[in-house]
Amino acid sequence: MLISLDRSSSSSLQEQLFEQIRQQILDGRLKGEASVPSSRHLAQQLGISRNSVTFAYERLINEGYLITRPMVGTYVAAVLPERAMSPAGGAAEAPAPSERRSPEKLAPAAFTGRSHAILNNSRIPIDFWPQRTDPRAFPLKTWRRLILHALAVAGHNLTEYGDPCGLMALRAAIADHVAVMRDIHVRPEQVVIVAGAQLALNLALRVLAREGDTIVIENPCSQGAAYLFESVNMRLCPIAADEDGIDTAQLARVAAQIAYVMPSHQYPMGGVLSLERRKTILEWADRTGAYIIEDDYDNEFHYGGMLLPALKAMSPENVIYLGTFSKSLGAGLRTGYAIFPDHLAPAAGAAKALLDNGQVWLEQAALAEFLLTGGFVRHLRRVRLRYQQRRNAIVAALRQHFGRVDLRGTEAGTHLAWKLPAGLPRAHQVAALARSQNVGVYTIQSGGGHEYGNADVSNDWLLLGYASLAEDQIEAGISRLKSRL
CATH class of the missing domain: 3.90.1150.10 (Aspartate Aminotransferase, domain 1)
Structure with a gap:
């Protein structure tokens, strides 16, 4: 296995090693089932630490390029991740040359977009x-108890479809929660349960946006939001954000249909939108007829000073409010919510039904109980x-x-x-x-x-x-x- 490492490169030795081995596998220079050197042997050969080789191997294993056989060694996977899926769920059998269809004759994917950085399989200590x-x-022990209780009273809920907008008990519990914590007063019917804030943002766009509409975004901004807006062919209007949030003086001169902001703790820079700027952005929305999408993804963690009111609390009809339990409980639960103005709730409900047939009932039931009994607070x-x-x-x-x-x-x-x-x-x-x-x-x-x-x-x-x-x-x-x- 021929490896050449550049110690002056901005890429770490682990990253260079991972990419070079991966490319050799994809090019066929390292065949399926071929053994690779032990981490100790390769480290000695390259003159680098064994940890660097171990981290690269672990990533290749995690991503499906290498496999380990206990007490035997490490081998190139017989089926690579790029070729692993077939309609039957196993390795796809290559068609005969005469049956293969040239990619040039196939229509390209209708979707164009790029994936944001959300996964991190790093084993860095x-x-x-x-x-x-x-x-x-x-809260693992509490969650286990809540899940067991929900299973005990599940009845038909595990075998039948529920409301695509979410379990009403959870929607009502969230409405009560945001009334106390964020001074947002809404009916449970305005709350839509979704698989995290990213899907909430997709749902909001499905309700509000048309191709070619202009959307104001903070700069820098959340990668997931930016790439989503690009993928639906919206016209992006980036406006600089500082420690006090988005520059509303610049915003006042913009004509746009939507503004996407993170007032409580802007991602990635962490600025908090000042009260004066909150008032200014709401005045702009009222004057122009624009909607504001307020992403309040981690408002639960505020460490000093006065927690400023949510935009949704200050202007119920202009603001779609997005929340998530990814930061407060865990991203693996994939549970968030969107709160729509009353006049948009019917459209949001219809759009959600077309996006999916609703969230998993069991987790919704457990979370509703967690909120209602005070466990979440x-x-x-x-x-x-x-x-x-x-x-x-x-x-x-x-x-x-x-x-x-x-x-x-x-x-x-x-x-x-x-x-x-x-x-x-x-x-x-x-x-x-x-x-x-x-x-x-x-x-x-x-x-x-x-x-x-x-x-x-x-x-x-x-x-x-x-x-x-x-x-x-x-x-x-x-x-x-x-x-x-």
Whole structure:
């Protein structure tokens, strides 16, 4: 196996090794069922640490290019991920040459779009991945009890379709919750249960948007939102966002049908939309007849000062409100919600029915009970304190090792943005150097953000998630980063 590593490259040794082995497999230079060298042997051959080889092998195994046989060794997979699926669910049998249809004769996919950064299969020991929460914080014992109780009273709910808009008990519980926590007063019929905030945003667009409509977005913005808007051929109007949120002075001069904003904790930069700017954006929407999509994805985690009112609370008829349990409980539950103005609720219900036939009943029933019995609020109190302590730890570690630091997003959420001090390399180079120390830090793009323009922000800022790391891990990670810089 011929491998050539460039130690001066911005890509880590693990990434180079992964890509080169993967390409050799795809090119057929490494055949299916062929054995590959042990991690120890390859590390000695290349003169690199065994950990670098191990991490590359683990990723190749996780993505289906290699397989392990206990007590025997590691081998190239007989069926690669790109060729693994067939209508019968197994390996596809290649048709005879005379039966093959040339790709040039087939119509291209009608969909055009790109996938955002949401998966992270990294095995880095200290990983500041901004999209991850603490798996140990999940209320597993309580959830098991709620699931068992729901199963005991399930009746026909597991064998029949439910309302595509969601279980009414959960919709009512969410309406009560946002009334107390966000001063949003709506009927349960205005709440639609969806598989996370990304689907909520898709649903909102299905109700509101037409091809060619103009949508205002923050810049930088959430990658998932940006790529979605591109895929439905909307005209994007990026407007700079600072520590006080989107620049509403610039917004006031724009003609658009929709504005998508994250007022409570903007992703990726972490700014909080000021009260003055909240009023200005609502005045703009009222004057132009535009709708605002308010993504309140992590409003539960606010660490100081007054929690500003939701836009939906200030203007019920102009705002579609998106919420999710991905940050507060866990992304694996795939449960979120959209709250529509009363006059849009019928259209939203019809659109949701066409998108899918509803959410899984069991998880909805358990979550409804969790909310109604006060378990969710008690859980939030515990987790908020834990995440606040970790926020304090990462801020303290950055100040200890780098002196005065320029940070955004420390007031809320589970991640912050750090502007690299003058004299340090560009963000992507710092991220690569961190990887060499088994520390994961992320650029705007690799962390799930997207910047339009000349990458003025992306070159100078890193994203650091802290929710999944203990305080001692946070200190060790920042210390290792400093030692490499």
